[in-house]
Amino acid sequence: xxxxxxxxxxxxxxxxxxxxxxxxxxxxxxxxxxxxxxxxxxxxxxxxxxxxxxxxxxxxxxxxxxxxxxxxxxxxxxxxxxxxxxxxxxxxxxxxxxxxxxxxxxxxxxxxxxxxxxxxxxxxxxxxxxxxxxxxxxxxxxxxxxxxxxxxxxxxxxxxxxxxxxxxxxxxxxxxxxxxxxxxxxxxxxxxxxxxxxxxxxxxxxxxxxxxxxxxxxxxxxxxxxxxxxxxxxxxxxxxxxxxxxxxxxxxxxxxxxxxxxxxxxxxxxxxxxxxxxxxxxxxxxxxxxxxxxxxxxxxxxxxxxxxxxxxxxxxxxxxxxxxxxxxxxxxxxxxxxxxxxxxxxxxxxxxxxxxxxxx
Amino acid sequence: xxxxxxxxxxxxxxxxxxxxxxxxxxxxxxxxxxxxxxxxxxxxxxxxxxxxxxxxxxxxxxxxxxxxxxxxxxxxxxxxxxxxxxxxxxxxxxxxxxxxxxxxxxxxxxxxxxxxxxxxxxxxxxxxxxxxxxxxxxxxxxxxxxxxxxxxxxxxxxxxxxxxxxxxxxxxxxxxxxxxxxxxxxxxxxxxxxxxxxxxxxxxxxxxxxxxxxxxxxxxxxxxxxxxxxxxxxxxxxxxxxxxxxxxxxxxxxxxxxxxxxxxxxxxxxxxxxxxxxxxxxxxxxxxxxxxxxxxxxxxxxxxxxxxxxxxxxxxxxxxxxxxxxxxxxxxxxxxxxxxxxxxxxxxxxxxxxxxxxxxxxxxxxxxxxxxxxxxxxxxxxxxxxxxxxxxxxxxxxxxxxxxxxxxxxxxxxxxxxxxxxxxxxxxxxxxxxxxxxxxxxxxxxxxxxxxxxxxxxxxxxxxxxxxxxxxxxxxxxxxxxxxxxxxxxxxxxxxxxxxxxxxxxxxxxx
Numbered sequence: 106x107x108x109x110x111x112x113x114x115x116x117x118x119x120x121x122x123x124x125x126x127x128x129x130x131x132x133x134x135x136x137x138x139x140x141x142x143x144x145x146x147x148x149x150x151x152x153x154x155x156x157x158x159x160x161x162x163x164x165x166x167x168x169x170x171x172x173x174x175x176x177x178x179x180x181x182x183x184x185x186x187x188x189x190x191x192x193x194x195x196x197x198x199x200x201x202x203x204x205x206x207x208x209x210x211x212x213x214x215x216x217x218x219x220x221x222x223x224x225x226x227x228x229x230x231x232x233x234x235x236x237x238x239x240x241x242x243x244x245x246x247x248x249x250x251x252x253x254x255x256x257x258x259x260x261x262x263x264x265x266x267x268x269x270x271x272x273x274x275x276x277x278x279x280x281x282x283x284x285x286x287x288x289x290x291x292x293x294x295x296x297x298x299x300x301x302x303x304x305x306x307x308x309x310x311x312x313x314x315x316x317x318x319x320x321x322x323x324x325x326x327x328x329x330x331x332x333x334x335x336x337x338x339x340x341x342x343x344x345x346x347x348x349x350x351x352x353x354x355x356x357x358x359x360x361x362x363x364x365x366x367x368x369x370x371x372x373x374x375x376x377x378x379x380x381x382x383x384x385x386x387x388x389x390x391x392x393x394x395x396x397x398x399x400x401x402x403x404x405x406x407x408x409x410x411x412x413x414x415x416x417x418x419x420x421x422x423x424x425x426x427x428x429x430x431x432x433x434x435x436x437x438x439x440x441x442x443x444x445x446x447x448x449x450x451x452x453x454x455x456x457x458x459x460x461x462x463x464x465x
Numbered sequence: 466x467x468x469x470x471x472x473x474x475x476x477x478x479x480x481x482x483x484x485x486x487x488x489x490x491x492x493x494x495x496x497x498x499x500x501x502x503x504x505x506x507x508x509x510x511x512x513x514x515x516x517x518x519x520x521x522x523x524x525x526x527x528x529x530x531x532x533x534x535x536x537x538x539x540x541x542x543x544x545x546x547x548x549x550x551x552x553x554x555x556x557x558x559x560x561x562x563x564x565x566x567x568x569x570x571x572x573x574x575x576x577x578x579x580x581x582x583x584x585x586x587x588x589x590x591x592x593x594x595x596x597x598x599x600x601x602x603x604x605x606x607x608x609x610x611x612x613x614x615x616x617x618x619x620x621x622x623x624x625x626x627x628x629x630x631x632x633x634x635x636x637x638x639x640x641x642x643x644x645x646x647x648x649x650x651x652x653x654x655x656x657x658x659x660x661x662x663x664x665x666x667x668x669x670x671x672x673x674x675x676x677x678x679x680x681x682x683x684x685x686x687x688x689x690x691x692x693x694x695x696x697x698x699x700x701x702x703x704x705x706x707x708x709x710x711x712x713x714x715x716x717x718x719x720x721x722x723x724x725x726x727x728x729x730x731x732x733x734x735x736x737x738x739x740x741x742x743x744x745x746x747x748x749x750x751x752x753x754x755x756x757x758x759x760x761x762x763x764x765x766x767x768x769x770x771x772x773x774x775x776x777x778x779x780x781x782x783x784x785x786x787x788x789x790x791x792x793x794x795x796x797x798x799x800x801x802x803x804x805x806x807x808x809x810x811x812x813x814x815x816x817x818x819x820x821x822x823x824x825x826x827x828x829x830x831x832x833x834x835x836x837x838x839x840x841x842x843x844x845x846x847x848x849x850x851x852x853x854x855x856x857x858x859x860x861x862x863x864x865x866x867x868x869x870x871x872x873x874x875x876x877x878x879x880x881x882x883x884x885x886x887x888x889x890x891x892x893x894x895x896x897x898x899x900x901x902x903x904x905x906x907x908x909x910x911x912x913x914x915x916x917x918x919x920x921x922x923x924x925x926x927x928x929x930x931x932x933x934x935x936x937x938x939x940x941x942x943x944x945x946x947x948x949x950x951x952x953x954x955x956x957x958x959x960x961x962x963x964x965x966x967x968x969x970x971x972x973x974x975x976x
């Protein structure tokens with residue numbers, strides 16, 4: 106028989122070791138799966154690394170995938186810190202991209218800095234307002250935000266689909282359903298050959314870290330996440346904070362939409378979010394809602410994404426196989442939390458454990 | 466005496482993480498014995514009983530029931546051995562009748578033989594002198610009736626060992642007396658009864674033997690006839706303590722708060738507060754007594770601006786504050802702290818450290834967008850020192866502190882804000898005697914500073930000693946306001962049960 110004992114004194118190093126072990130086990134388990142597909146797991150893994158680091162181009166692609174993950178995760182973090190389960194980042198990305206695209210398509214000839222600033226503002230407002238809808242219903246009527254934000258994703262997706270196949274369809278694309286490309290003025294410039302979204306990501310990490318830890322709003326969001334009753338007792342205007350926080354959360358996700366539309370796709374399309382809104386939920390959670398860790402985790406997931414699409418061509422393995430690896434890692438890391446909090450000991454009767462004598 | 470031993474627990478140990486909840490505890494309970502388990506909070510009473518009822522299993526040690534060694538792995542096995550535990554929070558299904566609750570979870574035929582069941586229940590209730598209406602729904606019942614259903618439930622399952630976890634916490638004195646009659650009846654019928662409590666006078670009234678636990682260890686088992694409340698307290702605390710609470714006298718009194726015809730409805734349009742009127746002066750402690758859920762919470766929350774007032778006025782320093790936001794009311798110098806049953810839910814943020822908890826009510830007074838923790842850190846250190854809070858540091862999450870220290874942080878913050886009106890509900894909830902007295906001293910200290918205090922309490926003895934006047938609530942109505950110096954516990958008990966006060970007994974209010 107075994108028994109489960111709560112750990113009370115887990116050092117950070119030990120916790121990190123357990124998490125790393127979890128990732129290794131995830132790779133091992135996925136390896137068995139790859140073996141079943143009749144491939145050499147080690148070859149596949151090294152190919153994944155090559156696919157994401159092997160050349161300047163591939164590395165650049167990895168960075169380009171890191172940027173939206175980082176920014177979206179930062180947005181989701183704000184909501185999650187408040188225990189507002191915002192699953193709607195995908196929709197907020199779409200609506201941010203939509204609002205930004207509106208200006209890009211309507212005023213293609215505005216001076217570049219002005220147009221880009223307009224698009225960014227529009228992206229933030231678009232995503233923010235979209236997130237404000239479920240926040241309003243939650244604050245006012247106590248609706249379930251998980252279902253609500255999730256459903257809002259599909260509304261956003263279908264709206265963009267409608268634009269692409271209907272209202273905004275490019276008449277010059279010979280019947281091909283696409284929205285016209287942005288003018289050059291609406292494309293984000295590059296620095297070191299990567300669009301400047303990476304600078305935004307870095308700046309946002311710093312800003313969000315300060316916001317969560319050193320501002321009144323950040324403090325209020327944390328308190329509400331811990332206990333709404335306590336927040337009310339302290340005289341906080343809970344509704345107002347929930348609305349503000351969700352506007353910020355959605356706004357940041359909306360900014361991702363603007364960046365992706367402007368710098369990556371060059372226009373608005375149903376593929377503009379590439380599922381980042383969902384992947385970012387994972388990265389946010391794995392980072393423990395801490396801004397600096399979001400950078401690390403997002404980069405690792407970008408490697409998985411980029412490596413995954415590389416092995417697809419190199420080994421003829423469907424990309425779904427790489428996604429299994431992602432799921433496996435998430436599963437193992439979440440599972441490892443149990444072993445960080447508890448340890449398992451063999452049951453002994455009549456004998457006291459010396460290991461437990463220490464402490465009070 | 467020649468009575469068979471029902472329970473024998475030998476050298477029981479149980480550890481949670483680094484906390485030794487039970488360490489080599491021995492307990493023997495015989496047939497026809499009422500055994501009180503006495504100890505401060507965290508002494509390990511509940512842990513020990515949970516092992517007896519199969520919820521936990523001991524790390525080491527052995528348990529014999531009716532002379533047979535047992536290794537419970539689930540409560541089911543414990544029930545099968547004739548052990549019935551009555552928890553502090555009743556485990557009943559509200560929408561079902563007493564009868565349905567009693568047979569819930571029992572093996573049986575698909576169809577219930579109603580007649581036979583009713584007969585069985587009647588038999589049990591007659592045998593033990595329990596009054597029960599089998600077809601009454603639980604939600605129509607008073608707390609005392611619910612408890613009776615719980616007792617019948619375990620007896621129906623054939624229990625001859627009963628464990629009652631703080632059974633009197635929710636009862637009026639009258640209901641308590643009834644319960645004690647039932648317990649005595651069970652004793653006569655040859656059951657063994659274990660009662661967990663920290664109320665000394667009850668122990669002296671009902672128990673035959675008393676086992677005192679302290680910090681997870683058995684301090685001793687004594688016969689009631691060989692001991693006194695004072696001796697028991699000293700055993701519990703481990704040192705000699707002064708049990709009396711001081712009532713300080715304050716001369717100059719001005720009216721601070723006047724509540725008139727306050728009426729509050731809950732979401733089902735039930736009047737949770739009904740036409741409540743009272744006054745409170747500076748330098749006065751007004752105690753609020755009542756069975757749990759009589760409107761205490763709503764009273765506190767409506768003064769603090771946290772719940773909607775249907776009708777009535779709350780006049781504070783001459784101004785009606787009904788309709789103001791909680792923030793404005795805090796700014797006026799009204800502090801409210803409510804310690805809920807889980808002790809952390811309101812007022813403190815469990816995972817935050819002391820500094821972040823102290824800043825909770827005053828960060829809004831800071832200018833600008835940013836939050837400044839430095840001045841608060843200094844204050845945290847002062848409060849820790851003044852109230853003797855045991856903590857590894859100011860940046861230690863409060864949830865890892867012990868109950869007493871958590872409540873000191875809460876009250877320390879409220880007092881530090883320099884309130885004029887201090888509303889505090891259950892500030893000593895779950896605290897041991899030593900820590901409770903620190904809290905009473907703090908309240909008296911505030912009283913001397915001319916702060917008006919509304920003290921919602923559970924323990925009538927404490928209310929009688931500490932308060933100047935006591936206001937009794939019953940189902941949202943004030944059934945009486947009495948002078949604490951002359952009132953008796955019986956009197957208050959009757960009021961808690963809803964009896965109105967005779968005219969001449971009413972204390973003249975100072976208006």
